[in-house]
Amino acid sequence: MPFETGNLKEALAQRGVSRRDFLKFCSAMAVTLALPPQFAPRVAQALEKAPRLPVVWLEYQDCAGNTEGLLRASKPTVAELVLDVLSLNYHETIMAAAGHQAEAALQETVTKQKGKYIAVVEGSIPTKDGGVYCTIGGRTALDLVQEIGGNAAAIIAVGTCAAYGGLPMASPNPTGAGGVGTVVKGVPILNLPGCPMNVQNLTATIVHYLTFETWPATDQFGRPLFAYGSRIHDDCERRAHFDAGQFVEEWGDEGHRKGWCLYKMGCKGPETFHNCPIVRYNEGTSWPVGAGHGCAGCSEPSFWDTMTPFYRRLPKIDLLGVEATAEQLGVGIVATVTGAFATHGVISAIRSKIQPIDRHEADLEEHLP
Amino acid sequence: MTTHSTHVHHLSKEAGRIYVWQVPVRLTHWVNFFTIIVLSLTGYYIANPYVQVSAREAYGPYFMGHVRFVHFMAAYIFVASLLLRTYWAFWGGNQWASWRALVPFFTPEGRGIAKEAFQYYMFIQREPPTVLGHNALAGFTYGIIVFYYFIQVFTGFALLGMADPGGLWWNLTSWVFPLISSQYIRLLHHIVMWLLCAFAIHHVYSAFLVDAEEANGLMSSIFSGWKFRVDPHKIEEHKERSAKAKATKTEPLKEK
Numbered sequence: 375m376p377f378e379t380g381n382l383k384e385a386l387a388q389r390g391v392s393r394r395d396f397l398k399f400c401s402a403m404a405v406t407l408a409l410p411p412q413f414a415p416r417v418a419q420a421l422e423k424a425p426r427l428p429v430v431w432l433e434y435q436d437c438a439g440n441t442e443g444l445l446r447a448s449k450p451t452v453a454e455l456v457l458d459v460l461s462l463n464y465h466e467t468i469m470a471a472a473g474h475q476a477e478a479a480l481q482e483t484v485t486k487q488k489g490k491y492i493a494v495v496e497g498s499i500p501t502k503d504g505g506v507y508c509t510i511g512g513r514t515a516l517d518l519v520q521e522i523g524g525n526a527a528a529i530i531a532v533g534t535c536a537a538y539g540g541l542p543m544a545s546p547n548p549t550g551a552g553g554v555g556t557v558v559k560g561v562p563i564l565n566l567p568g569c570p571m572n573v574q575n576l577t578a579t580i581v582h583y584l585t586f587e588t589w590p591a592t593d594q595f596g597r598p599l600f601a602y603g604s605r606i607h608d609d610c611e612r613r614a615h616f617d618a619g620q621f622v623e624e625w626g627d628e629g630h631r632k633g634w635c636l637y638k639m640g641c642k643g644p645e646t647f648h649n650c651p652i653v654r655y656n657e658g659t660s661w662p663v664g665a666g667h668g669c670a671g672c673s674e675p676s677f678w679d680t681m682t683p684f685y686r687r688l689p690k691i692d693l694l695g696v697e698a699t700a701e702q703l704g705v706g707i708v709a710t711v712t713g714a715f716a717t718h719g720v721i722s723a724i725r726s727k728i729q730p731i732d733r734h735e736a737d738l739e740e741h742l743p
Numbered sequence: 744m745t746t747h748s749t750h751v752h753h754l755s756k757e758a759g760r761i762y763v764w765q766v767p768v769r770l771t772h773w774v775n776f777f778t779i780i781v782l783s784l785t786g787y788y789i790a791n792p793y794v795q796v797s798a799r800e801a802y803g804p805y806f807m808g809h810v811r812f813v814h815f816m817a818a819y820i821f822v823a824s825l826l827l828r829t830y831w832a833f834w835g836g837n838q839w840a841s842w843r844a845l846v847p848f849f850t851p852e853g854r855g856i857a858k859e860a861f862q863y864y865m866f867i868q869r870e871p872p873t874v875l876g877h878n879a880l881a882g883f884t885y886g887i888i889v890f891y892y893f894i895q896v897f898t899g900f901a902l903l904g905m906a907d908p909g910g911l912w913w914n915l916t917s918w919v920f921p922l923i924s925s926q927y928i929r930l931l932h933h934i935v936m937w938l939l940c941a942f943a944i945h946h947v948y949s950a951f952l953v954d955a956e957e958a959n960g961l962m963s964s965i966f967s968g969w970k971f972r973v974d975p976h977k978i979e980e981h982k983e984r985s986a987k988a989k990a991t992k993t994e995p996l997k998e999k
């Protein structure tokens with residue numbers, strides 16, 4: 375790491391990033407954090423003065439998609455520099471060091487910077503059978519995350535796997551996987567779910583901490599409100615077609631070519647909280663719904679199990695091994711009830727023919743003067 | 744045998760005619776009837792928008808928007824109706840409007856009537872139990888319906904609240920999402936609609952059946968409020984018969 379002091383100004387100058395680009399980045403960060411534009415200078419000042427914030431990046435049961443997301447940028451962006459310069463001490467996937475050297479760097483951070491560093495965790499933690507399903511350097515992920523995460527100032531769980539268990543946790547969850555929050559207690563945990571999370575949101579979270587020295591406000595699932603404060607459906611660029619009643623009925627049909635709403639193709643935008651439509655992926659070029667595919671609901675705690683089938687609106691209902699949709703079940707219930715009462719009606723009609731009620735006479739005697 | 748045979752003062756001067764369903768009971772019944780139909784139809788469209796709205800641009804049509812608006816308005820009216828009915832069940836209403844009808848199994852009398860009603864429906868016993876309000880079994884099914892209403896209102900507002908995190912409905916309902924995923928809340932909202940449809944069939948059928956068999960004016964009572972202790976036709980027949988009987992008693996005297 376060439377910039378031990380965390381002097382961002384110097385680092386930016388060395389890498390040829392202009393002041394203009396830096397201020398643009400600060401404005402973008404302020405906007406991402408849903409701050410008024412007046413905060414951009416404050417963000418810039420804070421970043422320039424910010425002390426070095428050590429970050430270790432840990433990977434467990436995952437696909438490295440969040441690391442991919444981090445590296446996705448085609449040119450070194452200011453965001454990358456900020457993350458790089460201000461932080462990364464240890465990243466299992468992308469660091470140059472390997473083996474004992476790498477582990478030593480990690481141990482040094484954990485012991486020397488105890489309570490001061492940030493642990494970014496990617497991937498779920500298996501807990502079944504003592505956590506043997508994921509081990510690094512002979513130690514289980516469970517053991518590692520409890521030590522490294524437990525000694526951190528805060529944990530940022532990136533991606534849905536680290537936040538809530540994600541794909542490894544999908545039924546039948548063979549490894550007993552869960553999110554970081556289920557195994558580490560007593561340390562503030564910020565969840566940045568998504569498959570992958572958006573690097574913009576990770577950067578903004580760290581910038582928020584550097585600027586205000588607090589973590590951003592979160593919702594009931596530990597997700598920062600600035601990024602997960604509203605539904606995809608409510609910010610979606612296809613929303614006008616939803617309200618109009620214009621829906622894609624089939625892949626490649628006229629509506630699909632015209633960019634209509636993907637609701638009937640199983641889009642989970644109405645149940646998913648994330649800022650994808652605003653921030654977008656790959657340097658703001660596109661995002662799933664923008665590219666013509668429904669939202670898969672990847673940033674919700676119950677992903678994967680409740681968001682499948684991806685091309686239907688609702689989960690299937692398991693009726694003793696037979697799968698049914700809500701509609702099939704409902705129509706079935708209504709048909710059964712109708713049949714039952716129709717039968718009952720026929721029998722009742724026959725009964726009243728052959729055996730009419732005669733109690734009314736007796737009632738009359740009782741109630742008439 | 745009957746739950747209310749002691750309340751003779753409810754009998755009108757006309758024999759056996761009794762004012763059972765008060766105005767708020769009938770009003771809320773019909774408001775529920777209409778709003779549930781509207782909510783089911785609009786809800787079905789929202790779940791599965793089968794109407795193809797076609798236009799080149801989206802700024803003209805607003806079909807889904809309007810359907811949702813009607814759904815939400817009907818929902819608010821439905822909730823207002825439920826609140827009125829709840830008040831009436833606890834404080835305002837007469838004995839037949841009371842919430843007690845929904846939990847009949849707590850009293851021996853209720854259990855007895857429920858058993859009789861069950862045997863009647865199952866063709867074990869010929870005669871339905873004679874009651875003025877709901878029979879215990881019917882009361883119990885209404886208890887289930889009230890529970891369904893509660894689920895629909897809660898899940899409905901929870902889903903509505905998702906559009907406005909931090910708003911009123913969100914604050915009242917979002918605690919449920921860590922317990923049950925919003926997808927299952929939505930699924931529940933859909934399934935209970937079908938259960939209410941099934942109930943409606945049962946409800947109308949049973950009302951017709953009891954009306955036909957008991958001739959107590961059940962079907963018209965939900966419009967007028969009045970029920971008959973005994974079949975009005977039978978009263979007429981009885982009057983005629985007793986008049987004839989008098990006549991036949993006196994006529995032979997004249998002849999002689």
Ligand code: SF4
Pocket residue numbers: 606607608610611612613614616634635636637641642643644663668669
């Ligand atoms: S494409 Fe999906 S998120 Fe966008 S408006 Fe349609 S249903 Fe909502």
